[in-house]
Amino acid sequence: MKIRMKHIGILTLGLLLTLNVNAQDFQGQATYISKSTMDLGAWGARMSEAQKKQVMARLKNRLEKTYILTFNKEESIFNEGDKLDAMSGATDSWGKNFAAGEQYKNVKDNVQIQDQEFYGKRFLVKDKLQPIEWKMGTESRQIGNYMCFKATATIPSDDLTWYAFSWDKLRRNAPAADKAEGETAEGETTETEIPMTEVEAWYTPQIPVSHGPSEYWGLPGLILEVSAGDTTMLCSKLVINPEEKVEIQAPDKGKEITKKAYQETIVTKMQEFRNNRMGRSRG
Numbered sequence: 001m002k003i004r005m006k007h008i009g010i011l012t013l014g015l016l017l018t019l020n021v022n023a024q025d026f027q028g029q030a031t032y033i034s035k036s037t038m039d040l041g042a043w044g045a046r047m048s049e050a051q052k053k054q055v056m057a058r059l060k061n062r063l064e065k066t067y068i069l070t071f072n073k074e075e076s077i078f079n080e081g082d083k084l085d086a087m088s089g090a091t092d093s094w095g096k097n098f099a100a101g102e103q104y105k106n107v108k109d110n111v112q113i114q115d116q117e118f119y120g121k122r123f124l125v126k127d128k129l130q131p132i133e134w135k136m137g138t139e140s141r142q143i144g145n146y147m148c149f150k151a152t153a154t155i156p157s158d159d160l161t162w163y164a165f166s167w168d169k170l171r172r173n174a175p176a177a178d179k180a181e182g183e184t185a186e187g188e189t190t191e192t193e194i195p196m197t198e199v200e201a202w203y204t205p206q207i208p209v210s211h212g213p214s215e216y217w218g219l220p221g222l223i224l225e226v227s228a229g230d231t232t233m234l235c236s237k238l239v240i241n242p243e244e245k246v247e248i249q250a251p252d253k254g255k256e257i258t259k260k261a262y263q264e265t266i267v268t269k270m271q272e273f274r275n276n277r278m279g280r281s282r283g
Contacts, residue, residue: 027245030069030222031081031237032213037063037230067233071211071222074108075248078213100163100214104250105129107210107217115251116163118266122254125262130159130215134201143224143235146204151219157195160215160228162259165266201226207240 066081079102101115107129114125137150201212205221212223213233224235257265 025241025245027070027072027241027248028207028209028222029239029242029246030071030213030224030235032067032069032233033236034065034067034213034231034233035063036232067213069211069213070246070248071209072248073209074106076105076107076211077246077248078103078105102251103214104248105211105217106250111250113250114163115254116262118262119269123262123265124251124254124256125163125259126256127259129217130155132199132216132218134219141202143202143204144238146206146224146238148202148204148224149221151201151203153199153201154196155199155215155228157197157229158263159259160197162263163266165270197229199226199228207238 067078068081069076069078071077080100101117103115104113105111110128112125112127112129116123116125132153132155134151134153137152139150141148141150199216201216201219201223202225203212203219203221203223207222208220209222210217210219212219213226216223216226224238226233
């Protein structure tokens with residue numbers, strides 16, 4: 001990947017002052033605070049401001065999460081640091097089925113392995129890294145002690161949330177037999193459009209590794225902040241060569257499956273739930 005000449009000075013400074021990523025024992029650990037917003041829509045329109053605040057306070061632990069990215073030159077492990085949830089046990093159990101599990105990435109071998117659990121069954125989701133065509137920007141800003149540069153990309157939304165579920169995803173993936181040819185869920189006669197997400201990332205060449213949180217990677221420096229849709233992840237703490245090293249190992253338990261096959265598994269199961277529920281209602 002090409003790096004603009006004005007970035008070279010920062011990169012060289014970073015290499016001289018901070019890192020030798022080629023060192024055999026090099027390791028870093030980045031803590032990210034993830035914050036999401038939620039549109040209450042028509043439901044929220046009927047609420048008072050006090051009621052809205054109560055709902056958002058109850059959902060805070062779902063909308064604000066902490067993640068840890070542990071990395072060396074080629075590999076990384078990304079997982080949630082605090083899994084406390086303010087919701088009830090039943091809701092908690094439902095949400096657990098669609099939460100991201102421990103994620104291993106190897107940027108040299110182009111491999112991603114993720115540990116997922118879905119309704120009591122363990123899956124080992126093994127696939128290539130998410131393809132991302134980054135557009136390198138000219139803007140720069142300081143994040144903590146690091147000079148960062150902006151990059152943007154447009155990525156299919158389902159590729160970023162392949163482990164999750166939404167009723168919209170179910171409608172878009174419903175079998176042709178379940179709807180009239182050429183119709184959407186609203187009855188419109190139009191071709192299905194692929195939802196896309198605009199992504200904005202800020203990376204620092206001072207830490208010249210291609211890692212980042214979640215599905216993001218592939219820039220000439222560690223990604224310290226990334227915004228996609230209604231979620232922003234910001235690095236709040238960064239430790240280079242911590243005293244206690246963490247062994248970076250890929251998950252190895254569960255039924256091996258690809259991201260696409262895992263998505264299909266979720267959609268099929270939820271289709272069954274919906275059909276069973278509709279059957280009981282008609283009965």
